[in-house]
Amino acid sequence: xxxxxxxxxxxxxxxxxxxxxxxxxxxxxxxxxxxxxxxxxxxxxxxxxxxxxxxxxxxxxxxxxxxxxxxxxxxxxxxxxxxxxxxxxxxxxxxxxxxxxxxxxxxxxxxxxxxxxxxxxxxxxxxxxxxxxxxxxxxxxxxxxxxxxxxxxxxxxxxxxxxxxxxxxxxxxxxxxxxxxxxxxxxxxxxxxxxxxxxxxxxxxxxxxxxxxxxxxxxxxxxxxxxxxxxxxxxxxxxxxxxxxxxxxxxxxxxxxxxxxxxxxxxxxxxxxxxxxxxxxxxxxxxxxxxxxxxxxxxxxxxxxxxxxxxxxxxxxxxxxxxxxxxxxxxxxxxxxxxxxxx
Ligand code: DAH
Numbered sequence: 001x002x003x004x005x006x007x008x009x010x011x012x013x014x015x016x017x018x019x020x021x022x023x024x025x026x027x028x029x030x031x032x033x034x035x036x037x038x039x040x041x042x043x044x045x046x047x048x049x050x051x052x053x054x055x056x057x058x059x060x061x062x063x064x065x066x067x068x069x070x071x072x073x074x075x076x077x078x079x080x081x082x083x084x085x086x087x088x089x090x091x092x093x094x095x096x097x098x099x100x101x102x103x104x105x106x107x108x109x110x111x112x113x114x115x116x117x118x119x120x121x122x123x124x125x126x127x128x129x130x131x132x133x134x135x136x137x138x139x140x141x142x143x144x145x146x147x148x149x150x151x152x153x154x155x156x157x158x159x160x161x162x163x164x165x166x167x168x169x170x171x172x173x174x175x176x177x178x179x180x181x182x183x184x185x186x187x188x189x190x191x192x193x194x195x196x197x198x199x200x201x202x203x204x205x206x207x208x209x210x211x212x213x214x215x216x217x218x219x220x221x222x223x224x225x226x227x228x229x230x231x232x233x234x235x236x237x238x239x240x241x242x243x244x245x246x247x248x249x250x251x252x253x254x255x256x257x258x259x260x261x262x263x264x265x266x267x268x269x270x271x272x273x274x275x276x277x278x279x280x281x282x283x284x285x286x287x288x289x290x291x292x293x294x295x296x297x298x299x300x301x302x303x304x305x306x307x308x309x310x311x312x313x314x315x316x317x318x319x320x321x322x323x324x325x326x327x328x329x330x331x332x333x334x335x336x337x338x339x340x341x342x343x
Contacts (some may be wrong), residue, residue, distance in 0.1 A: 002058055004046070005065055008032070008039055012069055022080050023138060023169070029073055035187035036301030040066055111343045112213055112332065115240065115320045116195055119215050122239030123193040126232070128217055129186075130193045133178040139168050145180040146256035147295045154255050159201040171199035175216045176256060176313060179292075183220065183300035188307050193217040195316070207329050216313035218292065222306065226259075229289055229310040233263065237286075241268060241323060248283065257290025257311060268322045276327035284322060287314035 012032060019025050032040045043062055050058055109117075120130045148154050158173040178194040186192070195215040202208045219232065230247065237245040245265050252262035265286045267278035274280040289312030294304030317332055324343060326332060331339050 002061055004043060005061055008043060009065055009069075011039075013072070016072060016076060019076060019080075022077065023134070023136075025073065025076055025080065027138070030184050032069065034184040034301060036184070040069070108343070110340065111320045111324050111326075112316045114343070115316055115323050116213065116215065118240055119236065119319070120193065120195065122236055123217060125239070126191075126235065128191045128193040130195070131178065131182060133172075133175060133181065133194055133196055135172055135197055135199070136163070136169060137172045137177045139170060141177040141181055142170055142172050142174075145296065145299050146176055147293050148255045152255060160199050161201060173200055174198050174313060175214045176311070178216070179218055179256065179296060179311060180300045182218070183297070183302065188302055189221040191217075191219050209333060213316040214313055215316055215319070216311065218309055218311040220292065220297070220302075220307055220309035222308065224291065224308040224310050226291065229291065229312065232310070233287070233289065233312055237265065240319065243268075247286070252288055252290070254288050254290060256293050256296050258293045260288065260290035263287050263289055263312070265322070269325050269327055277321050284318055286318060287312050289313070
């Protein structure tokens, strides 16, 4: 077999043997199959310079190897999932003497879930794919890949929970952990939304929670500008609220966008007059946004002189408050059925 392919094969199988969990497996998959910089894809480029029989032979061998590697990856994934399931079943104890719970009337969705589903629908109608992502993730995707190196002060405001004995893993502090992962998975151009649960090392008070939900989206293409950014966000909000929403931009700093902004929307509850929901200012701080930093695009393996992008991320709580005209943030998380039953 061609020596280059042989080397890749050996390297792949050696690394595969050492894999212990799904995150490591995903990393390995990226190392070999990421669209732009995966080792296997690099090899495919060699094909271009070959001719005749050599080209044919190399093509066949490379393809066979690719199929074999993909099969092994899938098998390994299944094996890891089985192991996890096995240990979960072992841990579960069923107490057959436990009294049966009384049957209550059927439940319904939490207002934030409703808002989330509506946002997903609007995003899909605008051509975005909607993806889920891991809540436990690597330091790389949560920070490093987003231009937030180890010593960066932005780590303070996004402090999160780390896993004992695994300093390279953490509970994601934002869904931005999906930016580089999605670019590696789907390549460019890309339109993607990725909502989900996020975690912060916060003391809980009236407006801070250690666990909450975010909705984020990005667009990567050619010549993306701030006009696109504002237009897309306004359209999404219009889809959610069924009305035009007035917005304003303020400069804001996020290491993964340049320039970065904070966007406020005119309060839909008091129409700008001032109420509890907008802290009596008439405007609600709605989201962070900006044009994707070239380092993020380069980090995902793309040429930032050719590819540009926009990204924006927001918490679902404020969106739900505006949608359902709730002016006290504590009510949403209260678990108070008298309140929640209204929605
Ligand atoms: N990830 C940021 C946070 O959790 C929010 C954010 C800001 C997302 C700017 C973005 C962005 O996509 O462009 O605070």
